[in-house]
Amino acid sequence: MKHVRNKRIYKTLMINYLKAFALSLILGIISITILFTFSGYASSSEDPSYAEKFMKDDYNEIDDEYIIEHYGTMMVVNDDLEILKSAGEDPVQFMKSIIGQDVIEDEEIIENSKINKQYWNMFLYNLNRRIKGYDCSIKYNEDEHFYLITKMPVSVTFIFSIDINTSKEILPEALTIVVFVVLMYSIVLFIGMYLYSKITAGTFVKPLRELFDGVKKLEDGNYKEHIKISGNNEFVNLSESFNNLSDKLEYEKKMRKETEDNRKRLILDISHDLKNPLTGVVGSLEMCMKVYNHDDFNGKDNGEIRLNNNYNNLDQKLQSHDKLNHYLNMAYNNSLRANSLIESLFEYSKLENPDYEMNLKKIDFCEFIRLCILEELDEIEEAGIIGEYDIPDEPIYAYIDEKEFKRAIHNLISNSVKYNKKGTVIKISLSKDKDNIKLIIEDNGIGIDKSLKDSIFTRFKRGTQMNITEMSQDKSIENKKENIHKNEGTGLGLAIVKKIVNMHSGEIYLETDINKGCIFTIILKTND
Ligand code: ADP
Numbered sequence: 001m002k003h004v005r006n007k008r009i010y011k012t013l014m015i016n017y018l019k020a021f022a023l024s025l026i027l028g029i030i031s032i033t034i035l036f037t038f039s040g041y042a043s044s045s046e047d048p049s050y051a052e053k054f055m056k057d058d059y060n061e062i063d064d065e066y067i068i069e070h071y072g073t074m075m076v077v078n079d080d081l082e083i084l085k086s087a088g089e090d091p092v093q094f095m096k097s098i099i100g101q102d103v104i105e106d107e108e109i110i111e112n113s114k115i116n117k118q119y120w121n122m123f124l125y126n127l128n129r130r131i132k133g134y135d136c137s138i139k140y141n142e143d144e145h146f147y148l149i150t151k152m153p154v155s156v157t158f159i160f161s162i163d164i165n166t167s168k169e170i171l172p173e174a175l176t177i178v179v180f181v182v183l184m185y186s187i188v189l190f191i192g193m194y195l196y197s198k199i200t201a202g203t204f205v206k207p208l209r210e211l212f213d214g215v216k217k218l219e220d221g222n223y224k225e226h227i228k229i230s231g232n233n234e235f236v237n238l239s240e241s242f243n244n245l246s247d248k249l250e251y252e253k254k255m256r257k258e259t260e261d262n263r264k265r266l267i268l269d270i271s272h273d274l275k276n277p278l279t280g281v282v283g284s285l286e287m288c289m290k291v292y293n294h295d296d297f298n299g300k301d302n303g304e305i306r307l308n309n310n311y312n313n314l315d316q317k318l319q320s321h322d323k324l325n326h327y328l329n330m331a332y333n334n335s336l337r338a339n340s341l342i343e344s345l346f347e348y349s350k351l352e353n354p355d356y357e358m359n360l361k362k363i364d365f366c367e368f369i370r371l372c373i374l375e376e377l378d379e380i381e382e383a384g385i386i387g388e389y390d391i392p393d394e395p396i397y398a399y400i401d402e403k404e405f406k407r408a409i410h411n412l413i414s415n416s417v418k419y420n421k422k423g424t425v426i427k428i429s430l431s432k433d434k435d436n437i438k439l440i441i442e443d444n445g446i447g448i449d450k451s452l453k454d455s456i457f458t459r460f461k462r463g464t465q466m467n468i469t470e471m472s473q474d475k476s477i478e479n480k481k482e483n484i485h486k487n488e489g490t491g492l493g494l495a496i497v498k499k500i501v502n503m504h505s506g507e508i509y510l511e512t513d514i515n516k517g518c519i520f521t522i523i524l525k526t527n528d
Pocket of ligand 1: 463
């Protein structure tokens with residue numbers, strides 16, 4: 001699979017390079033044609049040569065000063081090859097620079113101001129050739145019969161040319177060289193192109209392979225590994241996005257696992273918590289049946305108590321009645337507990353459901369809290385709890401789901417009543433600052449171990465046994481102890497309170513310690 005991918009990219013690149021090669025060849029040919037076309041433009045034959053420009057019939061009038069000023073050289077020679085006038089470079093040096101033979105003796109070139117015929121011819125022949133950096137020209141004055149030869153430095157000349165001697169002997173050789181050069185050029189270009197395409201393909205294939213391996217790992221559910229691609233190109237950006245994606249998937253996997261674990265734990269907690277009261281119900285009913293079957297309850301009960309084999313006396317029969325009553329009570333209390341657990345569970349699951357929405361309405365929160373307290377008043381007074389309330393008279397507005405929030409307030413107040421002894425003070429106060437509404441429900445009762453102050457809001461979390469034990473030692477609360485036993489908490493009350501408060505975009509905090517009471521503070525946003 002990898003191999004195929006590699007090959008494909010390589011082939012694509014190769015085709016692209018071939019196209020680029022063809023294009024560069026065409027561009028090369030066009031460029032060379034342009035170069036040839038414009039070659040020699042600066043020294044175009046349409047421009048008159050310097051010799052032509054300076055020519056005068058009287059050679060003494062030739063502007064030799066201009067030539068010297070511009071670092072040029074001039075020489076006037078008659079038909080007898082006598083030098084009539086010269087300026088700039090020494091005539092011998094001038095001729096030698098054109099002929100290009102340093103070895104020649106100066107005297108051989110010019111003898112008694114007369115130029116040697118042989119060297120003159122060589123001079124004329126070479127004069128037509130270009131001399132690097134100079135523009136040489138010759139003009140013959142036909143009326144006065146003299147030559148003017150000039151050598152002027154060029155300012156700008158654009159030269160591109162191939163000189164081919166078309167003599168038949170060297171043409172095949174020249175052609176071979178041209179073909180060889182073109183062939184070598186093509187081979188070198190092709191090898192370069194091949195190597196370049198291989199290297200470039202490598203730079204694509206390596207990060208692609210990394211990405212491909214990464215995707216494979218994602219497919220296998222391994223989101224932890226990150227792709228590492230170095231450099232500064234799109235692959236790096238792609239790998240970063242890829243790593244972000246795997247982080248997200250890893251996070252979601254973790255969340256899924258947490259939800260799944262939560263669900264399993266919830267089922268375990270529910271079954272555990274339901275098991276006790278239901279076992280109690282079954283056990284109590286079994287005991288009832290035993291008492292009923294063992295004792296004779298089938299006799300006619302028309303005021304006369306019938307004694308049979310099983311009863312020795314009236315006391316025994318009364319005891320059996322008490323037993324029966326006791327076990328029925330136990331069964332009833334256990335079913336009450338199971339029922340309250342299921343109700344709380346239903347409430348908690350309803351709030352947990354992401355589709356559940358609060359029915360928020362703008363209300364006067366002060367009035368609402370007053371009504372809640374009113375509804376709890378009987379319970380508070382019956383338990384001998386002292387209530388202190390500080391609710392402002394002027395309205396404080398908030399968006400509240402009245403039904404749900406009432407449940408939260410009820411849970412908090414009934415906890416204070418349920419877990420604390422007679423004479424405990426419960427204070428409920430409400431205040432408002434610029435941004436927040438603060439509702440405090442506090443008591444000075446037995447409190448909760450402070451290590452539990454945050455975790456107590458999680459479901460099925462209950463206070464330490466110490467709370468209960470401590471209460472059982474207090475004889476004045478004998479009845480309440482009984483009550484706790486009957487309606488043993490579900491451990492869901494505070495979890496429900498927190499859910500409800502959070503769903504009102506609020507927060508709840510607890511300050512507590514053993515024997516220091518509980519201070520529950522609810523913070524809500526103001527909505528004036
Ligand atoms: P439940 O009351 O059903 O057990 P909660 O979530 O309402 O569940 O309370 C959790 C625990 O916190 C209780 O079991 C109790 O030990 C403790 N608790 C709550 N409120 C108070 C309070 N006002 N005073 C003392 N203990 C409290």
